[in-house]
Amino acid sequence: CVCVCVCLCLCLWYFQPDFYEYAALHKFLSTLQTAFFAGDRDRSGRLDAREIHVALGTAGLVVSLPVVQQLMLKYDKGGYGITFQEFLLVCAVIAQGRSLFQWRDPQKTGRITITLDQLLELVAQMS
DSSP states (O other), rough: OOOHHHHHHHHHHHHOHHHHHHHHHHHHHHHHHHHHHHOOTOOOSOOOHHHHOOOOOOOOOOOOOOHHHHHHHHHHHHHHOOOOOHHHHHHHHHHHHHHHHHHTTTTTSOOOOOOHHHHHHHHHHHH
């Protein structure tokens, strides 16, 4: 797909990964592309909230439907569903949020306790 090739080219230019990083990036983007098409039930090239939920699950990024709906409000600017490029942004936000959460959950309990300042710090790191 053209989108995956463009993403790979931009990443190669910006990050200059070695062969193994390139291979991992290619596999990751291919997985997301497969997940996007698996979620696109009506073959419109855009995903609604339920389709995003399915696609994220296929990609291994399991989040609740209410979270998907909130992300949809942020990334679906036109109100017609999100494109593959927007789906990549949603996946990046979820992956970054998961990473920041896991950093604060070293025992892997699935729960963290944070202050308002810590929450705001996490939000700032994700912006």
